Amino acid sequence: MSAPVPTSNGASHPVEHAPEALDEGIAGYTSVEALLEDNLPQDKLEAEAVEYGGFDVQSYAFTARREQLREPRVVRLGLIQHGIQVSTSKPYAVQREAIFTRVEELVRMAGQAGVNVLCLQEAWPMPFAFCTREREWCEFAEDAVTGPSTALLSSLAVQYRMVIISPILERDSAHADVIWNTAVVIGHNGNVIGKHRKNHIPRIPPFDESHYYMEGDTGHPVFQTVYGRVAVNICYGRHHPLNWLAFGLNGAEVVFNPSATIGALSEPMWGVEARNAAIANSYFVAAINRVGTELYPHAFTTGVQGQGPRQDMGPFYGSSYVAAPDASRTPGLSRDREGLLVVDADLNLCQQARGGLGVRDRWGFQMTARYPLYAQLLGDFIKPGYKPQVVVDPTLDSSASRKAADCEKGR
Numbered sequence: 001m002s003a004p005v006p007t008s009n010g011a012s013h014p015v016e017h018a019p020e021a022l023d024e025g026i027a028g029y030t031s032v033e034a035l036l037e038d039n040l041p042q043d044k045l046e047a048e049a050v051e052y053g054g055f056d057v058q059s060y061a062f063t064a065r066r067e068q069l070r071e072p073r074v075v076r077l078g079l080i081q082h083g084i085q086v087s088t089s090k091p092y093a094v095q096r097e098a099i100f101t102r103v104e105e106l107v108r109m110a111g112q113a114g115v116n117v118l119c120l121q122e123a124w125p126m127p128f129a130f131c132t133r134e135r136e137w138c139e140f141a142e143d144a145v146t147g148p149s150t151a152l153l154s155s156l157a158v159q160y161r162m163v164i165i166s167p168i169l170e171r172d173s174a175h176a177d178v179i180w181n182t183a184v185v186i187g188h189n190g191n192v193i194g195k196h197r198k199n200h201i202p203r204i205p206p207f208d209e210s211h212y213y214m215e216g217d218t219g220h221p222v223f224q225t226v227y228g229r230v231a232v233n234i235c236y237g238r239h240h241p242l243n244w245l246a247f248g249l250n251g252a253e254v255v256f257n258p259s260a261t262i263g264a265l266s267e268p269m270w271g272v273e274a275r276n277a278a279i280a281n282s283y284f285v286a287a288i289n290r291v292g293t294e295l296y297p298h299a300f301t302t303g304v305q306g307q308g309p310r311q312d313m314g315p316f317y318g319s320s321y322v323a324a325p326d327a328s329r330t331p332g333l334s335r336d337r338e339g340l341l342v343v344d345a346d347l348n349l350c351q352q353a354r355g356g357l358g359v360r361d362r363w364g365f366q367m368t369a370r371y372p373l374y375a376q377l378l379g380d381f382i383k384p385g386y387k388p389q390v391v392v393d394p395t396l397d398s399s400a401s402r403k404a405a406d407c408e409k410g411r
């Protein structure tokens with residue numbers, strides 16, 4: 001399963017793991033930032049990116065401790081970030097064909113690199129034009145099983161024995177042609193294993209996706225594939241810790257987060273959320289974002305305060321990366337160039353971080369999780385008449401204590 005990944009120097013780059021020893025300082029540096037500045041200059045990171053046919057290929061490897069009773073379970077993950085290929089004013093068939101051609105090139109590169117499980121970005125076969133609120137873009141919606149993107153990727157999945165996660169705009173013809181934001185999971189035999197529909201839909205400017213589709217109705221499925229158990233948390237779902245938790249409770253070992261997001265809104269959170277989810281849930285997270293600025297044919301109002309009508313949302317910032325359960329992560333792909341990230345992940349690391357029953361099982365987050373406590377709280381919270389558990393400082397002046405008491409009574 002672990003053929004060498006083609007890189008400039010023929011080797012994949014090992015990822016630094018969290019230190020195991022007691023704190024021995026940080027090599028004389030006063031902060032992590034100072035250490036990084038001196039030791040990870042930008043030109044070194046860029047030197048690791050190899051360019052093939054106008055896109056970057058980067059590769060890394062997460063290792064786990066060698067166990068006595070289990071063999072390593074190394075799975076090669078692939079993440080693809082790309083842009084639209086031609087003007088959004090061109091006929092839809094031309095736009096889609098151009099994206100298909102480019103993505104096929106990238107998928108073939110992943111196949112040749114020996115990728116086992118590959119994931120594309122959110123709504124990959126189309127411009128992310130939901131911000132326009134124009135109905136015409138619905139034409140890109142397609143059937144999850146018989147649609148053109150599944151046909152293309154199924155044939156590539158068989159050829160490279162690859163599991164491919166394909167996030168698309170789905171039209172459900174069996175249910176009155178309703179549209180969903182869906183990830184189709186295609187098995188290594190080219191079969192559709194199943195699909196997951198986006199659970200949390202942004203109702204925020206400038207995304208406004210709720211004009212097109214509702215919150216998903218597929219729960220938190222985990223797909224048992226030949227390479228391991230995978231799940232998909234689509235874009236805005238990454239802001240919801242319980243969404244991440246649910247995939248973990250169902251046994252996910254790798255959760256993919258195909259996204260379409262812009263710098264002005266989310267870039268400060270990008271490096272934190274997927275990484276935190278990987279730590280808290282003891283699984284790998286692969287976060288993928290598209291690149292480039294998409295100019296739509298007609299100006300639209302974004303709802304962003306102070307912003308007049310415009311034809312774009314600002315650039316999607318790429319930066320796709322993988323985070324591991326031991327708090328390590330890969331560097332990200334470029335902010336503005338298309339790319340393929342290839343990452344070897346030993347899935348034994350999930351259990352090594354999880355558990356809590358032996359010296360190898362390091363953190364025991366699941367064992368110490370107190371699920372009944374939270375189940376009780378959530379069960380109470382969703383009922384009308386819920387009283388927040390607030391204890392008022394009796395020394396507060398009367399107006400403050402009246403306010404707190406009102407709040408407690410739900411007034």
Ligand SMILES: NC(=O)NCCC(=O)O
Pocket residue numbers: 122202207234235236237259260261262265266
């Ligand atoms: N596609 C999507 O859900 N975008 C919302 C913005 C974000 O979550 O960063």
